[in-house]
Amino acid sequence: MKVLQLGVGAIGTVVARHLAGHRAVESLTLGDMDTTRADRLARELKGRVSVERADAADPQALARVIKGHGLVVSAVLPKYNEAIMKATLAAGADLLDLSAGGDDQLAHDAEWKKAGRTALHGMGEDPGISNVFARWAADRLDVVEAIRVRDGEYSSSEEFPLACLFSTETFIEEAVSPATLFENGQWKTIPAFSNREVYPFPEPVGPQVIYNMSHEEVDTLPRYIGKGVRFVDFKLAVPDDMQKYLVLLDRIGMTRRDTVRVRGGEVTPLSVLAAVLPQPADLGGRIQGAAIILVEVDGTKGGRKVRHVLYAPMTHDEAFRRMQVTATAFLTGTGAAAGAIALITGKVKTRGVIPPESLEADPILAILEELGVTTHRTENAL
Amino acid sequence: MKVLQLGVGAIGTVVARHLAGHRAVESLTLGDMDTTRADRLARELKGRVSVERADAADPQALARVIKGHGLVVSAVLPKYNEAIMKATLAAGADLLDLSAGGDDQLAHDAEWKKAGRTALHGMGEDPGISNVFARWAADRLDVVEAIRVRDGEYSSSEEFPLACLFSTETFIEEAVSPATLFENGQWKTIPAFSNREVYPFPEPVGPQVIYNMSHEEVDTLPRYIGKGVRFVDFKLAVPDDMQKYLVLLDRIGMTRRDTVRVRGGEVTPLSVLAAVLPQPADLGGRIQGAAIILVEVDGTKGGRKVRHVLYAPMTHDEAFRRMQVTATAFLTGTGAAAGAIALITGKVKTRGVIPPESLEADPILAILEELGVTTHRTENAL
Structure with missing residues (x-):
């Protein structure tokens, strides 16, 4: 699966290190407003990693960047959650984000169910x-x-x-x-x-x-x-x-x-x-x-x-x-990476917008173990 | 003597209350960038009190406001001391300020001596x-x-x-x-x-x-x-x-x-x-x-x-x-007012830029007593 990750701060860096070169990740695109850090990180990572400028606040431009990716992992500030959800649903991908952004993301469950898509919401260390x-x-x-x-x-x-x-x-x-x-x-x-x-x-x-x-x-x-x-x-x-x-x-x-x-x-x-x-x-x-x-x-x-x-x-x-x-940063990014790998490898069957307690626990704990937690x-x- | 006071914060308010209507003060002009507080204070005070817009950072405009006044009392931030000294000397008045403004105001002593003018520098509570x-x-x-x-x-x-x-x-x-x-x-x-x-x-x-x-x-x-x-x-x-x-x-x-x-x-x-x-x-x-x-x-x-x-x-x-x-504010403003009254009533004979320890002490203590300290x-x- 092709994965788009938004945000390459401390936590995003951990997520990217886990996902880049993972056997189930066909390619990893790092998206950020400022691509300087993303470029530097991309040069270090193994696997097919590319960089794209992405503005998390602009759902239309973002939907264009998402097109062709199967999963969006959002490691940007939670205030962008709503805009990213909208763009991801429009582009037909699954989504993972790390924490609540003020609005109730779980309220969009019916929409996502109907589209047959999964948004795993609040998947880091805690929540996650x-x-x-x-x-x-x-x-x-x-x-x-x-x-x-x-x-x-x-x-x-x-x-x-x-x-x-x-x-x-x-x-x-x-x-x-x-x-x-x-x-x-x-x-x-x-x-x-x-x-x-x-x-x-x-x-x-x-x-x-x-x-x-x-x-x-x-x-x-x-x-x-x-x-x-x-x-x-x-x-x-x-x-x-x-x-x-x-x-x-x-x-x-x-x-x-x-x-x-x-x-x-x-x-x-x-x-x-x-x-x-x-x-x-x-x-x-x-x-x-x-x-x-x-x-x-x-x-x-x-x-x-x-x-x-x-x-x-x-x-x-x-x-x-x-x-x-x-x-x-390690535990938070690794929690997110474990959720992402579960989504990529088809271990999450539930559709809609779901919190991490809706996941089957044992496969996640196994992935966490594999990633060093x-x-x-x-x-x-x- | 006509007195121009710059600044009507808490300390300026105390100075103005002491000077307005004092027997030796012919008139009191309150100068400030924003004249709102000065107008309000002027309405409360007895004696001949007027208000003028004055920019402490602009020596030329300030010299025009000072013209005709015998004494300038500066109760604005000490960073304006140098500009106010320059304007006061140009306009031919005496000066009192309350604290040091970074530069060494006392270094201007010779200039002021030559002009036969007195600048009493750092006259509040402490210094003062x-x-x-x-x-x-x-x-x-x-x-x-x-x-x-x-x-x-x-x-x-x-x-x-x-x-x-x-x-x-x-x-x-x-x-x-x-x-x-x-x-x-x-x-x-x-x-x-x-x-x-x-x-x-x-x-x-x-x-x-x-x-x-x-x-x-x-x-x-x-x-x-x-x-x-x-x-x-x-x-x-x-x-x-x-x-x-x-x-x-x-x-x-x-x-x-x-x-x-x-x-x-x-x-x-x-x-x-x-x-x-x-x-x-x-x-x-x-x-x-x-x-x-x-x-x-x-x-x-x-x-x-x-x-x-x-x-x-x-x-x-x-x-x-x-x-x-x-x-x-009371002690600081009253210290300044005592210095101003000493200057106005001719009790300060020394010319030049002087610190408060150059004043004769007994007359100042008598004025302070009269003003309630x-x-x-x-x-x-x-």
Whole structure:
């Protein structure tokens, strides 16, 4: 199959390294607004790789670029999701994107079903691997009671007192905005930095302070996992120092998403903050720490209460050795690549717009393993 | 005498309230780029007050506005000092400004002497009242050993986690830049936030954490006080929380004075930070705390070692009751007004460009008293 990948940031680089030269990928086209990085990457990759200028904001021009490709992998900012969905459907290809773009992409399900096409939506590390972990455990339970998603990524660095491991603006907005959880069968909104706890992640991560966040899994798992699930939450590691900094930056107004007047011009404070902080793509090899995605699923099987725990850890050092990126970029890009390979190799039979928990879990875990991400699983009586 | 005042921010408002209707002020012209606030202020003031549009950055146009005035009081940003000096000298008036503008204004002394004009440079609270305090004590000593200037202003507020009591950009730049002190007869540069100590300010301020800063007094007092002074330093109160915030903002790059690219435009991070923080002019009545300027002068008199301590405190509440401003704005504007009244009433005989320690101290302290700032003085054997 011919694959078009949009965006070659840190995550896009990981996706492209996995897809280029893969036995099921006939050719890989790298599309970006600015083709400089795509050209450089294309020269390094094996297999048939070409570069095209592509504007994710222009569905008509984009549909022309897509024509002839069987799959579009979108590794650009999620705000372009809607435009890319439209162009991909028009061009008659399948689609994979990595996270939610504000609108509800899943609402386009009927349209895509009718066209006999699949859009796998929100397939990275989390959402992505996390949803597949939840599906794997749910398939082994009669009743699902609770799903707890824990992202334990952390970093330390003398050089960067405040380093965000993925899109700086997205991370900060996520962290300082109200969080959501699904409790007693209902969605709830709670204040930012709610329900602080120290979670004992397995090595090489260890104990991390985590907080509830608003995240895709909280939105989709209650709707797609079924089996009576009554509780879903997502918690992210935010070290105490970083939390204090973010609270301060938020309180003084530096996380504002509206514009302020500065010397006759207008500017968004959050975008200026993101511009002075290190770019996530530049952090590879310059920070210590690790990433981990872990999912706990509680439920009953044959009348017994059990807990499944699945997790995939990686140190930033290891990710840098493998692909010159952080572990966060590695896990996110590898999650997307696993989804893409499942689509390319015909392992996804469901048509329509689907979240990753709609995938059959075992084939995805096998592909992840092949791509270098090992899943650890435990099952214990509760 | 006809007086032209440039700038009607918080400090300019205080200066204008003191000068308008003063027996020695024939008329007061308020000059500003934007005349909205000046018009509003003029309507409130007694005496002959008029408003003129004045561009502090344009010496030729400014000289035309100055013509006919005997004194120019500049309460605009110090970066305009040089242009205003040039225009004032050309128009044949005296001048008072409030702080240093980067260039060495005192270097123009010969020119002003030759023209028979006086420019009183750096006359606010500190520099200003602080220098006059140092002069007062030095006049009572045979040998001056050390001068320690301590600014104990502080504020607390639930609404504003980070509030700067004077020009936000100037304060932050001052706080995060290397500090200076004069030690063993030599100027030294030391890192920002050096020599932390808890200083026991008198009531209503009480103990405050203070640090060395780079400040005008450290530059001028060793040159103009004479009497063998070997040590001069300036320390400013920076509460622990504020210090942590400033160190963070500096480390992550939000205090940068160069430009960064943000979405195709260019912007200076520090100016964006200043734009999201509360404007000092808006803090009156909305913060608790106080301001105080205190000077310790150690020396010998008739062979005895003595220490003079002079200080002037004011709570933000009291300043708000009097003039709807903070105590910092009140003390700074009142220092400038006292200098202006000394110039207007012929109490300053020295020609040229002079720092406030070149003034005779007693008449200034008497004017300050008349304007509502009481000086406390102690003298103790060491």
